[in-house]
Amino acid sequence: MSKEKTSEYYRKIGLKCGLEIHKRLNTKKLFCDCSTNMCGQRTGSIKRVLNMSVGELGETDEVAKKEVEKQKIFEYVCFEKETCLVDIDEEPPHTINKDALDIVLDLCLKFDCHIPDYIHIMRKTVLDGSNTSGFQRTALVGINGKINPFKDKTKKITIDSVCIEEESAQIEKESAGKRTYLLNRLGIPLTEITTDAFFSTPEELKEIALHIGMILNSTERVKRGIGTIRQDVNISIAGGNRVELKGVQDVRKMDKVVDLEIQRQQSLIKIRGKLKNSKIFFGDIFDAKNFFSASDSKIFKGKESYGIFIKKFSNQFSQNLNEVKTLGNEVAKIACVGTNALGIIHTDENLDKYKLRNEFEAIRKHFGLDENDLVACVVTDKANAAKVFAQLKARILMLQKEIPKETRAVLQNCDSVYMRPIAGAKRMYPETDVPKMPISKQYLKERKKNLFKTHDQKKEFYIQKLKLTEELANQIINLKMNMIFDEVQKNSSLKNIATETAKSILSYAGIIEKMKNDLGIKTTAQCFMECFDALQNNIITKQGSGIFLMEKLKNPDAETEKIITEYNIEKIDKTKLIQLITEVQKKSKTQNIKEIIRSIESSYKNQIDKKELIDLLVKSKKCL
Numbered sequence: 221m222s223k224e225k226t227s228e229y230y231r232k233i234g235l236k237c238g239l240e241i242h243k244r245l246n247t248k249k250l251f252c253d254c255s256t257n258m259c260g261q262r263t264g265s266i267k268r269v270l271n272m273s274v275g276e277l278g279e280t281d282e283v284a285k286k287e288v289e290k291q292k293i294f295e296y297v298c299f300e301k302e303t304c305l306v307d308i309d310e311e312p313p314h315t316i317n318k319d320a321l322d323i324v325l326d327l328c329l330k331f332d333c334h335i336p337d338y339i340h341i342m343r344k345t346v347l348d349g350s351n352t353s354g355f356q357r358t359a360l361v362g363i364n365g366k367i368n369p370f371k372d373k374t375k376k377i378t379i380d381s382v383c384i385e386e387e388s389a390q391i392e393k394e395s396a397g398k399r400t401y402l403l404n405r406l407g408i409p410l411t412e413i414t415t416d417a418f419f420s421t422p423e424e425l426k427e428i429a430l431h432i433g434m435i436l437n438s439t440e441r442v443k444r445g446i447g448t449i450r451q452d453v454n455i456s457i458a459g460g461n462r463v464e465l466k467g468v469q470d471v472r473k474m475d476k477v478v479d480l481e482i483q484r485q486q487s488l489i490k491i492r493g494k495l496k497n498s499k500i501f502f503g504d505i506f507d508a509k510n511f512f513s514a515s516d517s518k519i520f521k522g523k524e525s526y527g528i529f530i531k532k533f534s535n536q537f538s539q540n541l542n543e544v545k546t547l548g549n550e551v552a553k554i555a556c557v558g559t560n561a562l563g564i565i566h567t568d569e570n571l572d573k574y575k576l577r578n579e580f581e582a583i584r585k586h587f588g589l590d591e592n593d594l595v596a597c598v599v600t601d602k603a604n605a606a607k608v609f610a611q612l613k614a615r616i617l618m619l620q621k622e623i624p625k626e627t628r629a630v631l632q633n634c635d636s637v638y639m640r641p642i643a644g645a646k647r648m649y650p651e652t653d654v655p656k657m658p659i660s661k662q663y664l665k666e667r668k669k670n671l672f673k674t675h676d677q678k679k680e681f682y683i684q685k686l687k688l689t690e691e692l693a694n695q696i697i698n699l700k701m702n703m704i705f706d707e708v709q710k711n712s713s714l715k716n717i718a719t720e721t722a723k724s725i726l727s728y729a730g731i732i733e734k735m736k737n738d739l740g741i742k743t744t745a746q747c748f749m750e751c752f753d754a755l756q757n758n759i760i761t762k763q764g765s766g767i768f769l770m771e772k773l774k775n776p777d778a779e780t781e782k783i784i785t786e787y788n789i790e791k792i793d794k795t796k797l798i799q800l801i802t803e804v805q806k807k808s809k810t811q812n813i814k815e816i817i818r819s820i821e822s823s824y825k826n827q828i829d830k831k832e833l834i835d836l837l838v839k840s841k842k843c844l
């Protein structure tokens with residue numbers, strides 16, 4: 221694992237990494253006025269067939285051709301307030317959303333990118349139906365930026381490009397001839413940040429990804445939470461090839477993802493060395509059903525199945541490719557792509573596990589094979605079996621030649637699975653429906669003056685200037701309370717006790733999370749300040765303050781007095797409290813402090829200061 225391997229080790233194996241990060245922006249959609257909240261009701265759906273001939277795509281784009289050949293009907297589900305005529309391609313796109321563009325411009329300024337004088341919207345062909353128009357709109361906003369994510373500030377990473385683009389529609393379900401997409405996601409603005417390919421250890425790569433994520437969140441205008449960020453990694457090692465790993469879910473596991481891919485490429489290089497000069501002989505596909513007719517295996521018994529043998533290939537499939545899988549696992553997955561087969565069973569596996577040892581021995585005997593020859597079988601029909609074994613052969617022959625350049629999907633366990641060959645650079649066409657957008661130097665100068673501070677910069681300010689502890693500073697940022705804290709801190713009478721303010725605000729983080737209000741920071745902060753004032757002036761208690769704040773956030777114009785009366789949260793003063801204690805003592809004939817507290821709390825929970833109550837009880841006990 222990475223912890224034991226040194227930077228020198230990774231340099232020696234020629235590791236090169238690159239990152240591509242997509243993050244959703246928290247604005248309206250990019251080319252229309254639809255909401256991007258993804259909580260609207262379904263309003264219906266429309267059906268389309270992709271109308272594009274292979275000829276239009278030119279001769280070279282194999283990936284594109286494959287997609288078109290898989291002719292399908294596409295169903296698009298529409299959502300209230302989240303789908304309009306632009307989204308179903310019945311109306312030209314509106315001008316680019318200015319808020320979204322501003323966020324991306326700010327990021328470019330932060331990265332010190334070169335920003336062109338005009339933003340040109342381009343179309344990128346998309347043939348899988350995930351875009352109703354058949355293309356995705358994208359625009360380059362900045363190039364050649366820099367970040368320094370490390371403690372050593374002289375070490376810089378180059379940001380190749382920063383783009384703004386539209387999110388695709390999400391697949392909901394798929395059947396033989398039809399695929400259903402949800403249109404609420406289509407058109408949500410994304411920023412795409414691509415780094416240069418550089419040397420780094422897996423651990424450093426993780427740090428870089430976290431740093432970019434931190435900067436994105438620091439704009440306070442990106443979407444947060446699951447699914448709002450997509451991280452892809454490109455990896456190659458000397459003698460290997462460029463592999464794109466798509467969709468690293470958890471950035472904290474990025475080092476593990478990289479390490480498993482390094483191991484996979486290293487194993488493939490070794491396997492190539494061994495197989496390079498050998499001639500691999502494949503037998504013909506045979507009908508295997510009869511061999512399993514009396515089998516105890518539920519997988520095969522009575523089912524249509526086919527097999528193939530490979531001479532002198534035993535013990536190849538059982539080799540480990542990395543910590544989590546064998547060559548056999550990998551080849552079987554690839555062989556089954558695009559077929560209905562669920563997997564392949566072969567003689568390099570523990571056949572006793574499947575109760576299939578005798579059956580495979582019978583096959584070997586029947587064809588005059590011995591233990592050096594590998595036999596593989598699959599449960600499926602003839603046409604699918606032909607495809608499975610053609611793909612299996614192609615992959616095995618590839619093992620002799622090169623480490624395949626391909627796109628792979630990252631799995632939960634940090635390993636990856638084959639998706640498709642790497643697509644050639646997508647051809648782009650100018651989007652003629654949206655005019656180019658001029659970006660003046662003056663405009664950039666003004667934006668730069670008010671550029672956002674990163675969370676790291678803020679944290680430093682909290683600790684150095686406001687004297688918060690590091691733990692508090694971290695909490696304020698991690699619980700996303702920093703905007704409210706900044707605003708309250710700026711305006712509050714509690715100015716000189718930042719620590720108190722921070723603690724108070726943090727104690728209401730749960731309420732803010734639950735309320736998901738859209739009031740804006742200024743109003744939210746105002747509600748907080750009114751709550752703090754009421755607390756300080758002894759009008760409400762800590763227990764009642766949560767209710768107060770929640771009601772205030774629901775209706776910021778509501779008068780303090782009104783909320784207090786309506787929700788019965790006015791603080792009970794000392795005199796009344798003493799009176800209450802006496803009443804309870806008389807009524808229940810008890811001196812037990814706990815019992816008295818319980819009794820008073822049952823009726824006045826949100827109105828008493830518990831500490832005050834305890835103090836009074838303790839004092840009265842001493843007097844007895």
Ligand SMILES: [Zn+2]
Nearest residue numbers: 252254303304
């Ligand atoms: Zn729309």
